[in-house]
Amino acid sequence: MINIKNQKVAVIGSGLIGRAWAIVFARAGLQVNIYDQSNEALKNCLQLIRNLLDDADKAGLIAESVSDIISRIHPVATLEEACAGVILVQENIRETVEAKLAVFAELDLHAPDNAILASSTSWLPTSLFTENLRGRARCLVAHPTNPPYLIPLVEVSPAPWTSDQVVAGAMAFYAAVDQEPVLVKKEIHGFLLNRVQGAVLNEMLNLYEEGYASSADLDKVMKYGLGLRWSFMGPFETIDLNAPDGVVDYAARYGQTYADVAKTQKDNTWNPQVIACVERERREILKKDELDDRSRWRDNRLMNLRKHQLNQPK
Ligand SMILES: NC(=O)c1ccc[n+]([C@@H]2O[C@H](COP(=O)([O-])OP(=O)(O)OC[C@H]3O[C@@H](n4cnc5c(N)ncnc54)[C@H](O)[C@@H]3O)[C@@H](O)[C@H]2O)c1
Known part of the structure; x- marks a missing residue:
């Protein structure tokens, strides 16, 4: 375990x-320089962070006072100032290759030589925006799940030229700040989580479009069915336990059926007319002006679920 205290x-x-990353790092005891090119955004960020921390505090999710955590977060006026003396940079700017190329060139110039440069990008492989950098061996993607202070998964995805030492350092770093890093061993568009999410949505949309079920009933398949188990164990562990003798036994019983069903599953094009129908069904259940309240309800459920998860053996 690397020592991150006071780094x-x-x-x-x-x-x-x-x-959200600032919360994760400060909660773990790190000093956090935060920079934004928008003065307005930078000016407001501490209050917005305080609001999030107040809710987490009410849910019993933080071990010290909100003010103590916030005291370790320092808004700074320039990117150069932000990078001074750091062990890692977490980049979270807008999602375009051009923007990432420009900011990584600056980070490579200003961050200490031994600092890891990590991008939160949701979809872009590291090699798309780091190839020509002097320090390209220290660059990788560390993709969080929103919000990372409640959902611990981080997908660490290096480029072919990222050094093994940097990959190992990043894995150790995210574990040390209480996240759950996973390694994406080869670059792939969308990494792991968004690809799996995409596969589920693809099939949900197909089943909906072809009239097999309403959007509400398809959501129930996840929230009252698969999702209950999947919130604490993965699909591989699930099949290991769903046949008396484990994975091979499960595959012998059901593998051919899954393979036959897979042949009937096809790509979905996200047809706007179908999406409009889903939207109509959703608006009958939840009016547009109720979306914000429902988002707060979701965050609260998530906090309680996370609290439960933290108290369970792994
Ligand atoms: N929103 C999500 O659910 C989610 C989840 C995982 C990863 N991500 C990724 O995280 C990154 C940020 O997403 P977000 O949702 O926080 O976006 P956002 O629009 O909320 O925030 C982006 C911030 O970056 C600032 N900015 C833009 N260019 C900058 C620059 N050159 N230097 C400094 N600051 C700059 C903007 O002023 C803005 O405050 C994206 O790459 C996104 O794909 C988002």
């Missing part, structure tokens, strides 16, 4: 994800 990190971009 410094930089958070670049103080939007939704940058603020």
